[in-house]
Amino acid sequence: MLGIKAKITIGILSVYTTYNSLLIGARLYEIRQRRIRAEKATESGDLEALEEHAAPEKQFGVLIIAGRFANPFREYREQGMFDFFFWRIVELINYRPWYPRAGVPRSIAERETMLPTFTPDYEVLFEQPVQKQPGSLASEDSDGGNASHSGDGGSASLATSAIYYSSDTGSSTNIALDSPLTQSWTAVSNQHASPRHEDDNNSSISSDDHLSPPARPHQQPGLRSLTAEVPPCAERLTVTWIGQSCMFVQCNGINFLTDPVFGNHLISAYIGPKRIVPSPCSLDSLPPADFVLVSHNHPDHFEDETIRKIGNSALWVVGLGVRPFLARRGIFKVVEMKWWDRISLPPIADKDMDGWEIACTPAMHWSGRHFFDANASLWCSFMILHHSKPVVFHCGDTGYSPDIFASIQKVYGTGCELALVPIGAYEPRFHLRPLHCNPEEAVQIMTDIGARRLVGVHWGTFVLSDEHFLEPKQRIHEAGAKKGLANAVWGAEFGRTVVVPYRGVADDENSSRGARLAIEKDDSESGSGSENVYIYARAKVESVGPMRAVEGRDTVIW
Missing domain, CATH: 3.60.15.10 (Ribonuclease Z/Hydroxyacylglutathione hydrolase-like)
Incomplete structure (x- = not known):
């Protein structure tokens, strides 16, 4: 007799597997339908049909399945929960503490x-x-x-x-961002804009000395040592x-x-x-x-x-x-x-x-x-x-x-x-x-x-x-x-x-x-x-x- 926890686990996995299979099926079906419509439009030679179904923007446009974005490409393979956990187990099996993953040396100097x-x-x-006049291209004597x-x-x-x-x-x-707005765009007051934090230290960088990125040297006006080839x-x-x-x-x-x-x-x-x-x-x-x-x-x-x-x-x-x-x-x-x-x-x-x-x-x-x-x-x-x-x-x-x-x-x-x-x-x-x-x-x-x-x-x-x-x-x-x-x-x-x-x-x-x-x-x-x-x-x-x-x-x- 299975315990209550085992039954709940099996039930959750069954629901997830069914749901995931339906999503995969729906994605593959839509890809096939797009391809069929494109092939028919190409065979017909009708310009309107070609524009509607065979153009890349239509055949490979954004695809949404069950409220989530999906890949409209045949080469894609879904990677669900089972796939994720399987490869985590493989990583654990292959783990070698004496040989770091991907061959990265332990020595920072060696890296x-x-x-x-x-x-x-x-x-x-x-x-x-x-400075150039608006709309002009780079001049020969820049x-x-x-x-x-x-x-x-x-x-x-x-x-x-x-x-x-x-x-x-x-x-x-x-x-056009500098033209009147279309219905799908909303104006936001400039009062929301905030300047970048002028903080010389990148707080996301570790405090370890060997992990501190070099600071930019003080900039002098003009380019001092660039040759004419630049x-x-x-x-x-x-x-x-x-x-x-x-x-x-x-x-x-x-x-x-x-x-x-x-x-x-x-x-x-x-x-x-x-x-x-x-x-x-x-x-x-x-x-x-x-x-x-x-x-x-x-x-x-x-x-x-x-x-x-x-x-x-x-x-x-x-x-x-x-x-x-x-x-x-x-x-x-x-x-x-x-x-x-x-x-x-x-x-x-x-x-x-x-x-x-x-x-x-x-x-x-x-x-x-x-x-x-x-x-x-x-x-x-x-x-x-x-x-x-x-x-x-x-x-x-x-x-x-x-x-x-x-x-x-x-x-x-x-x-x-x-x-x-x-x-x-x-x-x-x-x-x-x-x-x-x-x-x-x-x-x-x-x-x-x-x-x-x-x-x-x-x-x-x-x-x-x-x-x-x-x-x-x-x-x-x-x-x-x-x-x-x-x-x-x-x-x-x-x-x-x-x-x-x-x-x-x-x-x-x-x-x-x-x-x-x-x-x-x-x-x-x-x-x-x-x-x-x-x-x-x-x-x-x-x-x-x-x-x-x-x-x-x-x-x-x-």
Whole structure:
């Protein structure tokens, strides 16, 4: 005879299994129906039917099942409670106290030798663009070297008459933040805005000496030692990797921060996971972010202490369902977006914002900060566009599905200058394949969207999976070399500032929408088992040369 506790347990498990099976069935049914409608529309050749059912925005639009977001991709596999506990048991069985997980050395000095950390190039990052007339493009004679920048990192702020956030019903496509509001947007008084906490100490950093990030040195006016090979601020992109998917990105002087995480512990100093090596800098040492792009709300992409520090000093660009989390922390300068939404960036004092946009794009992942909010908010990726040309792709977290990235390329075209793609947290493969791509799949994402350069991120920061902590960087370079893209692929290094020359052109030939990736076989070596060589018809990837070091600095030009 089963006891009452055993009966209750069996009953709960039965209800959960039935409910979970129904959700899986409903998701697969909707995916099949979308595919059938798209195939019928394609066969019919009717333009209205194609627009209604076969367009990527329709076939791979946001999917909601039982009030929660779901993945509309065939490659995704649900990971419920049973899956979670099974892999925790496997971890316990494989636990070896004498061999730390992922091969991370116990010696901090040894870790820092294996994962070198560089100081961001603050002189480059704090340089201000030469002032131009609104709507003008960078001029040939721009002189960024003579631009001045303030010692406190500048005080640029969004020059909007009101702050806007999306309603609970979702956001609208092609939202103009500096135009009259649509019905789905609500104005919030500027009295809610609060300045960033000007606190020189990052309180999320451990008090241990070896975990203290270096402080930014006092900034002197002007750039003292940059050579002429470094383009002026208005004619370049820069990326600086902080850790995980956190990047400080500058586009012609506009500051973007992606998936902010600067602390040394994800949950707490007692629970961990603990950062392998300290952050290369604190939030306060960087120029103020104008926009913060959050791909999803997992703690390793959305850190509480950093959220508090940024506050309303930047415009938060997030997926549906994240706004209430920020509102509870007093942050109202928020734009919620769903997949395929596209917004023009609002004006910022003393910065040329002409033609800059952000598009919210799909990803295959999940969301949640605790057990009961799983998939209550949307996970996503972002494309930064300039005059409709893709410039920077922030991938966030994603498993690989060709439908996702072929669709992004179809909608926005090829020629993206920088693709920031995760390359770690992929083992055990069966368990993590639907959630995280491996290095080879990251290179495939690059080719799918037609990007010119790939920066491999989301590795070497926290131990969240079983592969060796150095393996992702090694494999991403090997995968790039096999595709003939050795110069176009880079495993990011903590704190190193990378400069990419970029001059925006409104009528750029590379921004042709729907341009397809041409794959040609290298006939001369086809008999020796060589890999296919990927050639970008419009993105001109073959013109990307190796990184060049700037003399006397850790900065490199790509």
